Every structure is written in structure tokens, then in C-alpha cells.
Amino acid sequence: MIGSTTVPRIAGTTLQAAKIGMEGFGTARTYSQDLTIQRKTGRKMVASGPYGLGRSSVNGHVATVFGATGFLGRYLVSKLAKLGTQVVIPYRNEEEKRHLKLLGDLGQIVPLEWNLRNDQQIHECLRHSDLVYNLTGRSYNTKRFSLSDVHVDGTRRIAQIAQDAGVARFIQMSHLNADVDSESEYYRTKALGEDAARMEFDGATIVRSSSMYGHEDRFLNKMAGWPITWKLNNGQTKMRPVHSLDVAQALTIIGLSDPTSIGQTFSLAGPKTYTVREMLQIVEDVTYGKIISPDINVPRFLYKFIARLGEKYVWWPMFNSDEVVRRFIDDKPDAPGTKTFEDLGIVPDVMEDVAILYLRRFRSHLRYEQPIPNQQYGAVKLKKDKLRVVQ
Ligand SMILES: NC(=O)c1ccc[n+]([C@@H]2O[C@H](COP(=O)([O-])OP(=O)(O)OC[C@H]3O[C@@H](n4cnc5c(N)ncnc54)[C@H](OP(=O)(O)O)[C@@H]3O)[C@@H](O)[C@H]2O)c1
Numbered sequence: 001m002i003g004s005t006t007v008p009r010i011a012g013t014t015l016q017a018a019k020i021g022m023e024g025f026g027t028a029r030t031y032s033q034d035l036t037i038q039r040k041t042g043r044k045m046v047a048s049g050p051y052g053l054g055r056s057s058v059n060g061h062v063a064t065v066f067g068a069t070g071f072l073g074r075y076l077v078s079k080l081a082k083l084g085t086q087v088v089i090p091y092r093n094e095e096e097k098r099h100l101k102l103l104g105d106l107g108q109i110v111p112l113e114w115n116l117r118n119d120q121q122i123h124e125c126l127r128h129s130d131l132v133y134n135l136t137g138r139s140y141n142t143k144r145f146s147l148s149d150v151h152v153d154g155t156r157r158i159a160q161i162a163q164d165a166g167v168a169r170f171i172q173m174s175h176l177n178a179d180v181d182s183e184s185e186y187y188r189t190k191a192l193g194e195d196a197a198r199m200e201f202d203g204a205t206i207v208r209s210s211s212m213y214g215h216e217d218r219f220l221n222k223m224a225g226w227p228i229t230w231k232l233n234n235g236q237t238k239m240r241p242v243h244s245l246d247v248a249q250a251l252t253i254i255g256l257s258d259p260t261s262i263g264q265t266f267s268l269a270g271p272k273t274y275t276v277r278e279m280l281q282i283v284e285d286v287t288y289g290k291i292i293s294p295d296i297n298v299p300r301f302l303y304k305f306i307a308r309l310g311e312k313y314v315w316w317p318m319f320n321s322d323e324v325v326r327r328f329i330d331d332k333p334d335a336p337g338t339k340t341f342e343d344l345g346i347v348p349d350v351m352e353d354v355a356i357l358y359l360r361r362f363r364s365h366l367r368y369e370q371p372i373p374n375q376q377y378g379a380v381k382l383k384k385d386k387l388r389v390v391q
Contacts, residue, residue, distance in 0.1 A: 036060060038130055039259075040168040041202075049084065055105045057084035061256060064126040065116075066158055067135030067173070069096040074246035076133065078103045083256060090114035090125045116145070116154045122161045130168040131255045134158050134197070137173065138294035139186055139218075140170070140311075140320040147322075149188035152196055157347035159200035167265050169205065169262065171255055176210040176240070176269055177332050184325045191231045194265075203262040205254055208249075208338070208365045210269040210331050213351065214244030215358055216326040223283045224362040229319055230327070235277030238330040243349040246341065255345045266339060267334035271348050276327075282352050286372055287362040302326065 006330075034047045045060030061080075067078050068089040080087050081104035091097035097111045114121040116136065126132050135234045136158075138150050143203040155172060162170050214218045219241060223230055238244055247268055254261045273315035274282075277292075284291035303324045310318040341348050356372060363370075 018121070028104075034060075037119060038168055041130060041166045043130055043166075043168070047084070054084070055081050055103075055108065055310060058086070059084035059256070060086045062088065062129045063131040063133065063255060064090065064129040065133045065135060066090050066125070067133075067137060068100060069093070070135060070137070071214065071218075072173070072212060072244055072248060073135050073352075074103070074216075075214070075244055076135070076251050077109065079248050079252040080256070081105075081108055083252070085131075085256065086110065086123055088112055088129060090121075115303075116150065116157070119157065119161060122158055123165060125167050126158075126162055126167055131171070132158070132162045132167050132169065133171045133251060133255065135173045137190075139323065140317055147185050147189040148192070151193040155193040156196040156200055159197045161316065162199045167201075167257055170197065170201040171205045171207060171251060173251075174206050174208045176208045176267060177326075177329060178208055179332075180268055182329070185322050186326065187329070205261050205263065206265040207251060207254065208265065208267050208335075209247045210240045210242050212244040212247055213241050213358060215357070217358070219240060219245065220355060220358050223280055223291065223357060224287055224289065224359055227283070230276050230280060230296050230297070231296055232300060232303060232324065232327045235275055235280065237276050237327060238273050239276065239279065240271040240273050240331040241279070241351050242268055242355060243351070246346055246348045249346055250341060250344050251344070252309045258344065261339070264337070266340065267338040268348075269331065269334065271350055273331070274351070277350070282355060283359060283362075286352075286355050286359045288364070288367045288370070289362055300328070303327075303339070 013260050014039070036045045036047065037043070038045055047060040049056055050059035053170070061084075061236055063080050063085050065073055067073050068087070069091050072335045073089075075086050077089060077100050086108055087104060089100050089112070090098055091111050091113060092115070093381075101111065103109055112121070112125050114125050115256060134155055136145060136150055136154055138145065141147055159170055173196060174194050175187060177184075177187045178194060179187050180191045180195075182188050182191070194206050194208075197206065211219050250266065250268055254266070281290050283289070303319075304321050306321050309323050311320050321360040360368065
């Protein structure tokens, strides 16, 4: 060890053990340097600064987040950077990565251009990293990439290159309903992506999350903005929505603090199950909008027909036929043998407790500041990050 560290090393401890002695950790380690040898790769990692306590600290980890430019990516990058991780953010479009640069200190966030079919670029993006997250995903086919190209071939390629480059951890983002026998192509390709990750990378960790809500989601935003697209199946499809910040927190713990998660699969769903109709009611109550009415049920064949027309003639992602299929599939329970939020010490948010944060903008200006009508909604209880890093 270099420097004046007085706190004993904890590398290789379990998460439970890692949590012990959290109090005072920051003050004891302030501005000391610490050399650790990564167990799997033998890589040397030097931590310095107010360890794990801010964007100006260095925890020694370098993480590559493929898919960082998406909805979940920004929250993960922010949380990783806050703990002193250097984060490589592969991007395709110049404009899509600008907001991420601000999430870390100068030089902490490293944008690199990439193409999912370019092995050399993928290698460049991850060759300095000990931690790789794959969040790349699409819920519709595009002209150049099918769902299978992104979820299966893309995952296989990244996992294979990460394995060859000696990366220590590979964390694959999947979906709670991933299933090779599913009627939905999205869920089928997600399941095949899990298989590809496990096959190509020793000890890959799979994270299956249910539908996520947050500022940039395609969930609450769509319910409030386009409620008609949810009026299928008489609103009886059951879902277990989860807060995007909880999933980002879980990914951070899995990557930085929980070596026991190597080779494990996580099922991350919200604490409550709702029917779509119940969720539309919550959105209506919180926004004072007209969400439920007109109370209609659009037949599946009609929706599918409209979605097919949209896929063919509209050039922006609107509503696709696979999404119609998914609107009829209930969220699965946690698969046996998978870990959950509880194993990571996270208590997931209840949707109606935090929905106002994301739905207030759908209120009219006359009612914007008004309190929430029903007392059971709106007790915004956001948790504070309490994390430390294990090399
Ligand atoms: N959102 C949910 O409710 C939910 C629920 C369960 C699981 N998931 C999974 O969680 C992951 C993150 O979700 P998200 O909502 O953050 O997704 P998102 O907003 O759609 O972002 C997807 C990311 O994947 C990248 N990507 C897509 N196709 C690509 C391609 N052909 N080549 C290179 N990059 C490509 C996008 O890059 P560009 O910005 O360059 O397009 C973007 O960074 C995904 O794997 C998704 O399937 C999401």
C-alpha cells in the first residue's frame, strides 16, 4: 500500500461485510492513495482522493457503458462517476453524448465513437476498462439493425471482445420478461442476448429489469401523453414498474461493490403489481388530466394494423406491432434462483410515491402547483446514495 491509509483493505469481502464500518470511512481514507491488484485480471488499480465520496475522487475502476446515451445510461454514468469511476461512453451521434460529459470531473468521462459492427472500435472502447456494462437495446427494428442484431449479435460481439481483452466484469442489461419462447420478438431476443453473454464471458452478470419509469421514460410519459396507446386488453395487463434510479443504483452496486454477483442473474422489479388501468388512474389523479376517458378498448387486430402501417410509412419510431404484443403480456414473477433488490440492500420505490416528479409537467399551468388530490400519492421519498467501492 502507498500513502498513509489507516483503514484495512476490504477487497474480496462480501457485500454484507463491505457494508460494515461504512460510518467514518470517508474521513479515515480522505486523501490517501491505495494500490489494489484486481483479483481476476491482476490489473493494478490506484485509488486516491476522498475515496468513493465524490466526482473528484478516483476509485481506480474504469468502466465502459455501452448504451450510455440512452435513458438508463445517464443515471448509471452519473452514479459511477460520483463514486470516482472513470467512465468510457461509446456514442454514435455527437449530440447524444454531450450531456454525459458534465456528469464527471474533467477527463473522467471519456466519449469514444463506436459502431456495433466494428470490432476494433469496441476493443478501443473497453481495452482500459475492468468493468463493462452492456445497456444497448432497441424495442423496434430499424433499417440497419434488427432486434436480433442489437440484442444477440451485438451482445455476443461485445462480450467476446471483453473476454479477450481481460475485462474483469461484464454486466448485461436484459428484461424481466426475457424468454426464448415468448410471443414478443423483443423478449425473445433479450433472452438470446443473455445466453450469448453467458456463453462468451466467464461470470457475466445478467440484470433483468421490468419497465422503468423516470424523466425520459417511454412509460409514464406515454401514459400521460398518449393514453390511447395503453387502451388494450381492457387495461387488465399486469405490470411491476420499477424506478430507473433504483435500477441504476443496483447496476452500480453490482459492478463496484458486490463481487458475489459474478455469474448471477438479478430480477429487478418494483414492489407493487398494477393493472394498466390502475396505473392510468394514478396518472389521471396526479396530472388532473383526462386519461381514463374515453373509456374504450381498442381491439388487438386494429392496433396491430395501425402499428404495421406506422412501421411501414412513418420514419420516426411511433408504435410498433411487437409493442402491441407486449401490451398483452403480464410481467413475470422473479425467476427462481435469481437475486433481487433485497440482496443489494436496496428498498425499491413505490411508483405513486415518486410519480409526481415525472408527471407534474403534464398538468395545465392552472393546476401546476396544486397539491396531489389523493393523499396516498406524492410523498416523494427519494433515497440518498450510500455506497462504497470494493476493488
Ligand atoms: N426502458 C425500459 O423500460 C427497459 C426495461 C427493461 C430493460 N431495458 C433494457 O435496458 C437497456 C437500457 O434501456 P434504455 O431504456 O436506456 O434504452 P434506450 O433509451 O433505448 O437506449 C438504448 C441505448 O442503446 C444504444 N443502441 C441501440 N441500438 C444501437 C445500435 N444499433 N448500435 C449502437 N448502439 C445502439 C442507443 O444508442 P444511440 O443513442 O446511439 O441510439 C442507446 O444508447 C436496454 O437494453 C433495454 O432493452 C429497458
